[in-house]
Amino acid sequence: MGDGPPSIWEWIGRNWDTGRVDSISNLLTDHLTMSLVPIVLALVLALPLGLACVRWRWLYQPTSGFMNVVYALPSLPVFMLLISVTGLSQTTVIIPLTFYGMAVLIPAVVDGLNSVPDHVRQSAVAMGFTPLRRLLQVELPIAVPVVLAGMRVVAVSSISLVSVGALIGQGGLGGLFTRAYQNPFMPPVIVGIVLIVALALVADGLLVLAQRLLTPWVRARKGTAS
Amino acid sequence: MITFDSVTKRYPDGTVAVDHLSLEAPTGEITVFVGPSGCGKTTSLRMINRMIDASEGRILLDGEPVQNIDPPTLRRGIGYVIQQAGLFPHRKIVDNVATVPYLLGWDRKKARARAMELLERVGLDPAFAGRYPFQLSGGQQQRVGVARALAADPPVLLMDEPFSAVDPIVRTSLQDELLRLQSELNKTIVFVTHDIDEAIKLGDRVAVLRVGGKLAQLADPKTLLSEPADDFVREFLGHDRGIRRLQFVSTEGLRLRTDLTVTEDAGDSGDGAAEPWLLVVTGDGRPVGWRSGARPAGLEPYGTYVHGRDSMRAALDAALLSPSGCAVAVDGDGKVVGVATREALDAALAEAADG
Numbered sequence: 001m002g003d004g005p006p007s008i009w010e011w012i013g014r015n016w017d018t019g020r021v022d023s024i025s026n027l028l029t030d031h032l033t034m035s036l037v038p039i040v041l042a043l044v045l046a047l048p049l050g051l052a053c054v055r056w057r058w059l060y061q062p063t064s065g066f067m068n069v070v071y072a073l074p075s076l077p078v079f080m081l082l083i084s085v086t087g088l089s090q091t092t093v094i095i096p097l098t099f100y101g102m103a104v105l106i107p108a109v110v111d112g113l114n115s116v117p118d119h120v121r122q123s124a125v126a127m128g129f130t131p132l133r134r135l136l137q138v139e140l141p142i143a144v145p146v147v148l149a150g151m152r153v154v155a156v157s158s159i160s161l162v163s164v165g166a167l168i169g170q171g172g173l174g175g176l177f178t179r180a181y182q183n184p185f186m187p188p189v190i191v192g193i194v195l196i197v198a199l200a201l202v203a204d205g206l207l208v209l210a211q212r213l214l215t216p217w218v219r220a221r222k223g224t225a226s
Numbered sequence: 227m228i229t230f231d232s233v234t235k236r237y238p239d240g241t242v243a244v245d246h247l248s249l250e251a252p253t254g255e256i257t258v259f260v261g262p263s264g265c266g267k268t269t270s271l272r273m274i275n276r277m278i279d280a281s282e283g284r285i286l287l288d289g290e291p292v293q294n295i296d297p298p299t300l301r302r303g304i305g306y307v308i309q310q311a312g313l314f315p316h317r318k319i320v321d322n323v324a325t326v327p328y329l330l331g332w333d334r335k336k337a338r339a340r341a342m343e344l345l346e347r348v349g350l351d352p353a354f355a356g357r358y359p360f361q362l363s364g365g366q367q368q369r370v371g372v373a374r375a376l377a378a379d380p381p382v383l384l385m386d387e388p389f390s391a392v393d394p395i396v397r398t399s400l401q402d403e404l405l406r407l408q409s410e411l412n413k414t415i416v417f418v419t420h421d422i423d424e425a426i427k428l429g430d431r432v433a434v435l436r437v438g439g440k441l442a443q444l445a446d447p448k449t450l451l452s453e454p455a456d457d458f459v460r461e462f463l464g465h466d467r468g469i470r471r472l473q474f475v476s477t478e479g480l481r482l483r484t485d486l487t488v489t490e491d492a493g494d495s496g497d498g499a500a501e502p503w504l505l506v507v508t509g510d511g512r513p514v515g516w517r518s519g520a521r522p523a524g525l526e527p528y529g530t531y532v533h534g535r536d537s538m539r540a541a542l543d544a545a546l547l548s549p550s551g552c553a554v555a556v557d558g559d560g561k562v563v564g565v566a567t568r569e570a571l572d573a574a575l576a577e578a579a580d581g
Contacts, residue, residue, distance in 0.1 A: 123312025125277060126384075127325050127374075128302035141316045217316050217358040 008187040015188075022175060028195060031172025034093045034165065035158040035199070041094070042101025042154060043147075049102070050109025051135075064107060071103035075164050083168060093165035100161065101154040108150025112143025145218045148211045155203040160196060227253045228274060228382065228414060233283035235269050235439070243269040244439035246283070251431075253288075253381075254412040258429035260419055262462070266439030267418045271384050274416060275304045287382070302326055305375030305383040305413075309391050311367040313359040319345070319370055320355040326378040337377075344373040349403060365396035372404070376411070385417045389424070401427055422463055426451070426470065434459050448474035468579075472539035475578045477531065480541060480571070482555050482564025490514055503550040511561035516550045530554040533563050538578060545571055 006014065017025045053060040075096055082092045116139050124138045163174025171178070176192035179185070211218070228251040235244040244266040251257035259267040272278040273285055276297045284291045292300055305326075313322050320341045321328075327337035345352055348369045359367055368388060375383055389397045401424065408415065419425055425432045426447040434442045434450070436458055443455040451471035454460040460467075487505045506514040506525060515525030529547030531540040533555035544553035545566065553566040566574075 117310075117315075119308055119310045119312040120314060122277070123306065123308055123371075124314070126275060126301055126306035126308070126312075128298040128300075128329050130298050133329075138314060138316075142314075144316075215316065217360070 005185065006187075008190060011187040012191060024173075024176075024191065024195075027173050027175050030090065030170070031159070031162055031174075031196070031199065034090050034162045034170070034172055035097070035155075035203075037094050038097035038101050038158050039151070039155055041098045042105050043151065045098070046102045046105035046109050050106050050113065053106065053110050054113045060110060067099070067103040067106055070099045075161065076167060079165070079168050088168050088170060090170050092168060093162060093170050097158050097161055101158060104154050104157075105147070105150050108147050109143065112146035113139055115146055116142045141215075145211065145215050148207060148214070152204055152207045155207060156200045159200045159203060163192070163196060227251065227286075227288060228257075228416065229284075229286040229289075230270070231284045231286065233270070233273060233280045233285055235266065235273065235278065236281045242439060244273070244280075247435075247439065247441055248283075249433055249441060249444050251414060251416050253414045255430035256408060256415040256417055256428050258417045258419060258425040258432045259435060260422055260425035260429075260432060260462075261435035261442075262437060263420065264437045265435035267420075267435050268386055269439070270435070271386055271416055271418045274382075274384060275301045275306060277301075298329075302329055302378065303380050303382070305378075305380045307368075307371045307375045307383070307385045307388040309387045311359075311364075311371035311388075313367055313370055313374070315359055317358075318355065319350075319357055319359065319362070322359065322370060323374045323377050325374055326380075330378055340377060341373070344376055345370070347376070348373045348407070363396075364392045365400060368392060368396075368400060369403070372407070376407075376413075381414055383413045383415045385415060387419055388417075390419065390421065397424075404428065423470075434462060469539065469542075472542060472575075472578060473537040475538040475574075476534070477536055477538055477541050477555070477566075477574075478534045479577070480533070480538070480555070480566050480574050482533070482566055482570065484564045486552070486565045486567075487562060488517070503552065505550075505552075505554060505562065505565055507562050513554050513556070513562050516548060516552075518549075526550065528554050530556045530560075532556055532558060538574060541566055542571060542575070 012024065015024050017023050020026070049063065053063055073096075078096045079092055082095060086092045086095070120138065120142070121134070124134045129138065163171045163177065165171035166174030166178045169175075173192045173195050176188040180189045230247045230249050233244060233247045234242065236242050247266075247270060249257075259270055261267050269278055273280050274287075274292065276292055276295075279293070284293065286292070287295075287300075313319075314325070317325075320338055323341035323344055324332075324337035327340055328334075332340070342352055342355060345355060350366060350369050350373070354362065354366065354370075359370070362370065371388065375385075389400045392400065405428065417425075417428055429447055431444060432447055432450050433444045436442045442462075443450060443459045445453070448471060450459070451463060451467050451474070454463055454467075486501060486503070487507050490506050490508060502519045504517045504519075505528065506517055508514060513528050513530060516528055517525060526549050527547065528550070529544030531544045531553055535558070541553045541555075545551055545568070548554075551568045553571065554562060555564045555566055557563050
């Protein structure tokens with residue numbers, strides 16, 4: 001067709017859905033899977049662990065210490081270690097990202113539950129709530145704003161971190177960046193960055209929306225304060 | 227009736243918070259636990275609904291030991307009001323009030339209807355129902371707290387310093403409101419406070435506790451003021467014990483004079499021209515002011531009390547408000563029924579001091 005290199009739009013059109021594994025739409029799907037699964041897993045695991053840390057306070061220091069160490073590990077050597085167990089699969093990316101998410105969410109769950117004022121907890125006991133019902137109907141709902149704030153951090157960092165997986169061939173949209181090494185051709189890099197940022201913004205926006213719907217009592221408070 | 231039968235609370239470190247407490251909180255009355263901090267009044271209260279379990283002794287609720295009742299079931303049958311109201315920030319006012327009905331498994335519609343009824347009962351605008359607790363003032367939150375405690379119509383109400391975090395004016399109105407509610411509902415109320423004036427105002431019976439959780443005296447407010455059991459109680463009651471006791475002395479026996487009034491339209495030359503002070507009243511019997519024999523031109527201020535309903539304290543206060551030194555006795559409609567002179571007040575005060 002043309003003589004020079006294709007424009008960015010031509011490049012997108014040609015590579016959007018080629019049916020090959022490295023088509024843009026495939027990379028986007030992979031990227032979503034590898035970032036959303038860790039977010040959900042991290043929340044599901046952080047809830048019971050956070051509850052345990054509030055119930056047995058001595059657990060919190062060692063748990064958060066361990067999670068901080070995990071958080072400090074560079075992802076690349078972690079991938080290398082995991083490859084021997086899980087191979088060059090998406091699981092190899094999902095596992096460390098889940099741990100990173102937990103490192104943020106466990107303290108969020110603990111702080112959230114600690115944010116329940118003592119007189120509120122006391123009055124729940126005095127009204128005749130059973131411990132389980134008190135947790136589900138009073139303490140967890142009051143912890144939601146703090147937990148959701150942690151979720152926003154986790155969502156954005158997960159979406160951005162997935163691209164590192166490109167180094168083991170599982171980076172979702174990160175795959176678009178590795179090509180630039182071989183061939184200084186910019187359109188894939190730009191498309192990758194724009195899509196990753198867009199994904200992060202959409203995820204963050206959805207969480208803000210969830211926050212407004214789930215905790216109208218917090219939104220109203222801010223409205224009055226301003 | 228709530229019965230404390232030699233109840234002791236001892237903590238693992240050996241601290242004794244409540245020491246062999248025995249007393250009864252009669253059905254339909256307000257029993258106030260009052261004392262300085264560390265006297266175990268809140269601990270005693272919380273042992274009733276088993277938020278704290280007694281180490282020794284028994285607490286009986288209409289004869290049934292509370293230790294035999296599963297705590298959540300026990301607590302759903304006992305209303306509880308605490309200092310900061312303890313409202314659930316994530317629930318609307320109506321749902322806060324309906325908390326115990328929900329726990330008891332009432333359907334949503336019935337529970338909310340009941341909650342609306344109670345909001346009205348405690349003097350809150352139904353418009354508050356859809357708001358969240360932070361949108362209400364401290365006094366309003368406390369009213370919601372009382373409504374919530376009453377929602378399932380429990381026979382017993384426990385109140386732990388419920389009015390101590392609000393300003394004095396709001397506190398007075400909440401206290402009056404509680405007395406009004408109690409006159410309609412006749413709950414068995416145990417009320418904890420560190421404020422002796424609040425105890426005397428609200429209590430049918432007042433239990434004064436001393437540090438270490440020992441009962442110093444249990445008596446009705448009048449007896450407490452006139453016959454404190456020991457120096458601790460006397461000191462705790464503070465100043466003005468004599469004056470404050472007058473609020474429990476009726477004005478019914480106060481002798482009134484009816485020959486000291488003149489109607490404002492009548493001429494100056496009344497029958498009582500020899501009297502130094504005459505009370506001028508309107509044609510329909512309302513007070514206007516005192517006319518002094520020394521200064522017939524102007525009128526001096528007057529003080530009134532409702533005869534037979536207000537206490538001797540109010541009558542004395544009314545007398546002190548006027549240079550005449552006399553209190554104007556009025557009926558419920560504000561019409562003058564007579565005048566209590568210094569002599570009459572003196573006689574009544576002397577009688578009050580005797581008995």
